[in-house]
Amino acid sequence: MENIKNVEIIEDLRQSEEYAQYMRHIGWKVLNIPNPKIQLFLRKIGPVGIVKIQRTRGELPLDEIEKKLKENHVMMCKLEIESGSVEKFNKFGYRLSSWPLLGTKTLRVDLKPNEDEIFKSFKKDCRYVLRKVISGNFEVQKNNFELFYEIWMRSAKRKGLWIPSHTEYLHLIESFDKNIFCITIGNEAGALVLLNKKTAFYYYAGATESGNKSDLPYRVVWECMKEAKKKGCGVWDFEGIFDSRWSNNGWRGFSHFKKSFGGWETEFPGSYEKWRWPF
Secondary structure (H helix, E strand, C coil): CCCCCCCCCCCCHHHCHHHHHHHHHCCCEEEEECCCCEEEEEEEECCEEEEEEEEECCCCCHHHHHHHHHHCCEEEEEEEECCCCCCCCHHHCCEECCCCCCCCEEEEEECCCCHHHHHHHCCHHHHHHHHHHHCCCCCEEECCHHHHHHHHHHHHHHHCCCCCCHHHHHHHHHHHHHHEEEEEECCCEEEEEEEECCEEEEEEEEECHHHHHCCHHHHHHHHHHHHHHHCCCCEEECCCCCCCCCCCHHHHHHHHHHHCCCCEEEECCCEEEEECCCC
8 A cells, every 4th residue: 555646635634614713713814815725824923924824735826825915914924835836936935944834744544445454554563563552451532632632741741842722722622623533542642633525634642651651652543543434534644754855853753653554655845935024
């Protein structure tokens, strides 16, 4: 299954109405371009603003985007496309950014085969670990969102990482409603998954030190994949792996973990930015 390409047309969750609703909740204004449909997220900083445009498909209407930027006194715009030509960007003043907001490469797994076939597509070491942890006496819970947040907080504190506030987290759950679920294993590991157009996005995950030692994140991913498949998803997206084009060596460890589940890699052009200062 490593050579499968374009199993499904992927429409990124950042262009979904659910994500737009979440962004409104946390203080961003959503600007829309109707044809092709594109969402621009605007954050005002006093009289000026910043804009991010994420994971659009096809050619961008840069002239229409420029009108929106001028109307809203935007001093900086970052855009991250999924596909399409980047040749026009220089003409409109965009340059390749050294700090992308989203992962510039991801790993996707085909969920359309039956569970046995999906399991067999995982790498040998992954299958071995899964057989071991599945036989263990660990409680699996679905949609215990508060428990997942507690695990996630403990994981982030251990690693010295930032996570969104509990209020922002609740806004995300509210906004995605039926297109969100979480799986927790015991009180030690879990993941939060967002759904959009038959694609499941491995959005947030965490594990305690004990959970990692017990290899529980492997079972979390497998249980989440099975749940996503039950909900009609045909593709699993791991939401980012290490990309040698960027010096983010901290991603190497979890990228090795993700790659043990097989799948195929998808590479994006990167992040482009434009500064409009002074206006």
